Amino acid sequence: MTRAQAPSPGVSISRRAAERIRAGHVWVYRSDVVDQTGVGPGAIAAVHGPRGQAGPGERGFLGTALYSSSSEIALRMISRGRVDNLEQLVRERIRDAIAYRERFVESTNAYRVIFSEGDFLPGLIVDRYNNVLSLQVLTQAMDSEEMRKVSISELRAALNPAAIVERVDRRVQRLERLPERASGVIWPAASSNRLLRDSGESGAAPAAHSGEAANPAATEIQMNGVRFLCDPLGGQKTGFFLDQRENYARAAHYARGQALDVFCYQGGFALHLARVCDKVTGVDSSRQALEIADQNAALNRKEVDWIEANAFDLLRDYSDAGRQYDLIVLDPPAFAKSKRDLPTALRGYKELNLRALKMLGKGGILVTCSCSYHTSASDLLETLHSAAQDSHRTVRILENRGAAKDHPSVAGIPETAYLKCLILLVS
Secondary structure, three states: OOHHHOOOOEEEEOHHHHHHHHOOOOEEEHHHEEEOOOOOOOOEEEEEOOOOOOOOOOOOEEEEEEEOOOOOEEEEEEEOOOOOOHHHHHHHHHHHHHHHHHHHOOOEOEEEEEEHHHHOOOOEEEEEEOOEEEEEEOOOOOOOHHHHHHHHHHHHHHHOOOEEEEOOOHHHHHHHOOOOOOOEEEEOHHHHOOOOOOOOOOOOOOOOOOOOOOOOOOEEEEEOOEEEEEOOOOOOOOOOOOOOHHHHHHHHHHOOOEEEEEOOOOOHHHHHHOOOOOEEEEEEOOHHHHHHHHHHHHHOOOOOEEEEOOHHHHHHHHHHOOOOEEEEEEOOOOOOOOHHHHHHHHHHHHHHHHHHHHOEEEEEEEEEEEOOOOOOHHHHHHHHHHHHHHOOOOEEEEEEEOOOOOOOOOOOOHHHHOOEEEEEEEO
């Protein structure tokens, strides 16, 4: 009997954690674990509340979780019932995730196939970039040889990719104490013995060694009819920002005249806006990102002015100089990596929005985003309202949006609703 099929050992958790699980959350922090005797790294475990708390069907039973021996998130719930065969359950969940995308994802060949807790597969992320799949494993349980084989075999059978790459998150690797691996091609096997240079944490695109063939993972994707070059082993996240795909299209729906895309990265918003605007300017502090953005513009036969600059400095200079735009996009990186960063993050969001509001004419459109879970939707709205008051502008909310549907948000798991995107009419 394999570990994936072994009967679940038991873990007891505190009353506070039990109440959170009953309310729909799926995480139990290490400080709330009362007893995990006999539970090994990456094991599946039956979860029980404290004595005196009855669960459905069995006294104190709350469900089945994946256990981590090192992470602060000690348990990640995977079922409200008992799990006797994890391999079978994971196969079913992968098929369900793919069927969900077939039903709800359209106008693209690049999207998130599996979204960890959003698809009830905690610790597994898979993105599709045309004919290449990008795999990211974030927990001990999903990193076991059994689960890796299950994931790869199901993905191959359902999606028939030309290649599967693995993108390693070094920080998570350390926190979860996962085996040392390098980012690279993991399927087909013939490619995996010529791994590309590890992309590490810098976000830089990996370069082939001298005499090596061109990057086999590089491909071309399209979103809403806009084409992009993509390297799943380079760039931010797993190669591209897929979660804004639907917001790109909605921003373009309202666009006209002159547009400014701040924190433009490789041109996601800017190139969508360039289809309908007279002039588009994209701003980012990364020269490498702008070079790729320029290649993407050429691919789409569009003209965009790319500016390498610090966004805060540029917006201050432009607003002081009286520059005016018809639409401005603010899509900054996550300012609040933790709760203690929130006050500083909110000051940053206010400064950006204040400057942007001063640069929009009457009837202008502001598209403002936050990808930080610790910045709530109410935090962003309150900050925006404060900026509007200080700039003597009035804003009306046209759309209050989140991530694209391939990044499903689950009720009871607020972490899955990390992305906020407001589209506003300014007067």
